[in-house]
Structures are given as structure tokens and as C-alpha cells.
Amino acid sequence: MRDVAVIGIGCTRFGEKWSESFRDLFIEAGALALEDAQLSGEKIDAMYVGNMSAGRFIEQEHIGALIADYAGMATRHIPSTRVEAACASGGLAFRQAVIAVASGMEDIVVAAGVEKMTDVEPGASTDALTGAADREWEGFVGATFPGLYAMIAKDYMHKYGMTREQLAQVAVKNHYNGARNPIAQFQQEITLDTVLRSTMVAEPLRLFDCSPITDGAAAVILAPLDRAREFTDTPIKVLATAQASDSIALHDRRDISTMDATVAAGQRAFKMAKLTHKDINMVEVHDCFSIAEICAIEDLGFCKKGTAGKFTADGETALGGKIPVNTSGGLKACGHPVGATGIKQVYEIVQQLRGTAGKRQIDGAKIGMTQNVGGTGATVAVHILGRV
Amino acid sequence: MSVARFWRKIPQRYNLIGTKCETCKRHFFPPRTFCPDCRREGRIVDHKFSGKGTVVTFTIIQTAPDQFASHGPYVLAIIKLDEGPQMTTQIVCDPSEAKIGMRVRSIFRRIASDGESGIIHYGTKFAPE
Numbered sequence: 001m002r003d004v005a006v007i008g009i010g011c012t013r014f015g016e017k018w019s020e021s022f023r024d025l026f027i028e029a030g031a032l033a034l035e036d037a038q039l040s041g042e043k044i045d046a047m048y049v050g051n052m053s054a055g056r057f058i059e060q061e062h063i064g065a066l067i068a069d070y071a072g073m074a075t076r077h078i079p080s081t082r083v084e085a086a087c088a089s090g091g092l093a094f095r096q097a098v099i100a101v102a103s104g105m106e107d108i109v110v111a112a113g114v115e116k117m118t119d120v121e122p123g124a125s126t127d128a129l130t131g132a133a134d135r136e137w138e139g140f141v142g143a144t145f146p147g148l149y150a151m152i153a154k155d156y157m158h159k160y161g162m163t164r165e166q167l168a169q170v171a172v173k174n175h176y177n178g179a180r181n182p183i184a185q186f187q188q189e190i191t192l193d194t195v196l197r198s199t200m201v202a203e204p205l206r207l208f209d210c211s212p213i214t215d216g217a218a219a220v221i222l223a224p225l226d227r228a229r230e231f232t233d234t235p236i237k238v239l240a241t242a243q244a245s246d247s248i249a250l251h252d253r254r255d256i257s258t259m260d261a262t263v264a265a266g267q268r269a270f271k272m273a274k275l276t277h278k279d280i281n282m283v284e285v286h287d288c289f290s291i292a293e294i295c296a297i298e299d300l301g302f303c304k305k306g307t308a309g310k311f312t313a314d315g316e317t318a319l320g321g322k323i324p325v326n327t328s329g330g331l332k333a334c335g336h337p338v339g340a341t342g343i344k345q346v347y348e349i350v351q352q353l354r355g356t357a358g359k360r361q362i363d364g365a366k367i368g369m370t371q372n373v374g375g376t377g378a379t380v381a382v383h384i385l386g387r388v
Numbered sequence: 389m390s391v392a393r394f395w396r397k398i399p400q401r402y403n404l405i406g407t408k409c410e411t412c413k414r415h416f417f418p419p420r421t422f423c424p425d426c427r428r429e430g431r432i433v434d435h436k437f438s439g440k441g442t443v444v445t446f447t448i449i450q451t452a453p454d455q456f457a458s459h460g461p462y463v464l465a466i467i468k469l470d471e472g473p474q475m476t477t478q479i480v481c482d483p484s485e486a487k488i489g490m491r492v493r494s495i496f497r498r499i500a501s502d503g504e505s506g507i508i509h510y511g512t513k514f515a516p517e
Contacts, residue, residue: 123453123454126453127453127454130453134418134476136397136418137418137475137476138476140389140401140499140500140509140511141464141476141477141478141499141511141513142449142452142453142456142459142462142464142478142499142500143464143476144449144451144452144453146449146451147447147449147464150447151445151446151447151464151465151466152445153447154445154446154447154488155444155445155488158445158488199450199451200448200450201450201451202447202448202449202450202451202464203447203448203450203483204447205447249418249476250466250476251444251466251474251475251476252473252474256444256445256466
């Protein structure tokens, strides 16, 4: 297998983008990535695009071809593939692109993610998202996504005694980071009170424990490492790509508040990169709900099971902490256009490794990690990236 | 949900008919037609569950999907059936009564409806024993 590098990155601002269409969003992200790599579109050999539910959100399927067409590639007939794994669609698109380049089958490959969620009313978008869980045996009986993660939170708090205040610190920290990220949907800091006084959605989770509905797109361009310097002075090497699956329904898991797919993907990634959690300078994890970040940092090995609440409240996951988590603001503050999230995580880590993360910059960042979850943990993609 | 899609799951939804692997004796609800442990050696047969179980975890849904909006806040739970498998269900009780470890029994209830003219979904919920 060949070594693979990220040579270009692009991302739209995330938010409720009423005046921009699905097509506008991915064209903007793709153009930014090409410009960043100082690359002309004619050099692109293949595209992989993560998208969860354009069928439900904009009544459009066949996204691979649509994107290639509107990116001006129709007459070149390049292969363009949509990848779907619910909220992990972007992470899996990135992984497919890495595999394509590593295998030697393709040279210059775009990995993108896009979701346009605000063209349907909120009830419809929530219902579409429920399709990431088991529709027959979870959604049918009245399970919502906040409801499923609330049951994880309830189980976790019952077992380990994490306090409601400790859990709220995840959102406070992520908003602090989001306020320092120009692409974030929410660029304002919040306090513990903001979280604790927000509307109850599904006990114990409140509105400010939940990531928002977001429009947005992100794209990165990959090349073989030995060609990367043709395009950039700061190639970022893909040190590991890993993916794992688990039962589609939460009720079938070995342990409700451990994501075994995160544990498996994390271990595979560390093994592939020949690294441990101590080598990671910052990590982007999938905080679709505050409890998901708590579980993720434990399941990846950054702290012991049952201690992530205190670890977070002690500031160890903040900028300047032991292991900064979600410097982008995470899904909570940066926003969560589901298919784009996995690519945005890579976008953030590449910025950190290049030293261009502005007010969020982690000094001397050399190695970063991403963890992207589909559903309640039925699919997890983990990637490790490093400076060359 | 289409009529056919709902209709074909009526035995499971109304009467808690799951499955059991006769090779390893493991029970499945929701039903599986393939035993993940015995694989091709497995022999799957229908099994009617006793409907007794224990609450593993739960939440109170305050913001409900449209089909469930008329229910007001409701208790959603994962319960462990006495035969072993776990399932997601609603618990019919005062939300303040719900507790982890609470014993529950199955009851037949209306689950949701597809608008005013759509079909009404019935199925199994649970209540404190």
C-alpha cells in the first residue's frame, strides 16, 4: 500500500443557509479545496462523497453523479461514488478515498461530504435522522435520536455517578471553541446555566446537549505522499484509517454506555499507525450529544471508563488541556450537517497540523485524530493524521 | 408506514413472538432468522416471550415526533426480557415512577397513528409489574 497525504482542504461556513442549495454548498467546498491544493479540476481522478439522506432532505438521490456533473466533471466521466453510513457518511467517504489512493488504483481523489437539512421542516429532518437507528424496533415505538442518547446518558450516570453539571461542561467547552472558529454555526460562548436552564428534550438531555440541524459541505483532496509536494508545502499524512460496526439497535449492545465500535476502530487505528493515545495532540470526536463525547474519549482510551465527566470538568479536554477535544467546536457548536461532519473533522485536524487554526491553535501539534459515529454507534470511523 | 409493512410484523408487535435458536438456546427479540453465534449450525424457531422483564435504562421524551406528539411526555426504555434479550419500548406509568431495575410486564396498546386517515399502529408496551 502507498502512503497517502491530504493536499487540499475546503469547508463552507456551517449554519442554516436558506439562500444556498445542496449544489451551491458542495461546489463552494470543492472549489475551496482545489484552490487550497492549487489544483485544476482536470487532475481529479475520482470522487467519494458522504451524504446521509438527500433523498429525504431534498428528494434527490444519485448524488455521486450530480456532484461530478455540477463540479464540471461530466464530460470527463470520472468515477464518483456516494457513501452512506448515516452520520458517519463523511468519515467513510474519506476512508474510501484513502483506500483508493493507497491501493494505487487512483492518484488524485476528492473526499467530500454534504448535507442540506433545512429544506424540510424540523419534524421531517428529525424523522429522517431516526433512520440512522433501527426503524422497525426503535423508531416504531417512539425512540428519537435524543431519546436514544438520553438512555445512554441515564445508564452512564447511573453506573458512574457523573453529575449533570459535568456533562454540561462538554457543551460549554465546545461553544468556547466554536466561538474561535470562523466556520462554526454558533460562534458564541455559553455558561453552565445556559445548558442547565435550556429546554428538556429527553431526560437528562437538554437542548444545549444536542447538536443542531445544519447545512454545510466540506471537501479534502488526497494524493500519494510521494507526489504531495507537487501541490503543497505542508502535506498531511494519513497515518491510519479504521472502521468498525456494531448492532444497529442500541438495545442489542454488550454495554449501553460503551461504544464497542469506537473501541475496535480506535485500537485498529492505533495499531496501524503504531501509536498510542499518548501520541495524539488533539482529537475531533462525534459529540452529536454531550454524552457521546464523554463515551468517545473513554472508548478511545484518553481516560478511564467512568472518569470522563471529571476529566472534562477539570479542563483536560479544553484548549491547553491534556488532550484538547473538538477544537472546532465539535458537532455541538460548529454544527452537524450529517454527511459533511466526518470530512469537517479531517478539515479541522489538517488546520491544526498546518498551524493555521488561529485562536484555536494547539501549539506544536504533530498528530491528530478523528472519530465519526453513525447512529448510536453502529458504524464508527477513526482516522489518525500527522505532519510530515 | 405502509399497511403491508405493518401487517407482516403483527405477530411480533402484538404478541411478542420472537425467535429462539434450538442449537444454543439463545432467544431473540426483536426476532432474528439467523443465529450470530451458531451461524449455519443454528436452528431458528418461533418463541412466544413471557412479557416479563426489567428496566435497563430509560428516558422521558419531552420533544416527541409528530406521530407521538399527542402522547405528551412519555417514558421510553430499554428493558431486558427474562429470557435474555433486550428491546426498546414505552413504559406506561407516571414518568416520575420510572426507575432503573423496575420490574415490568407487557401490555397491548396503541403505539401511534399515521395522521387522521392513516392506519393506527398497535403493539406492545410495558407497565410496572
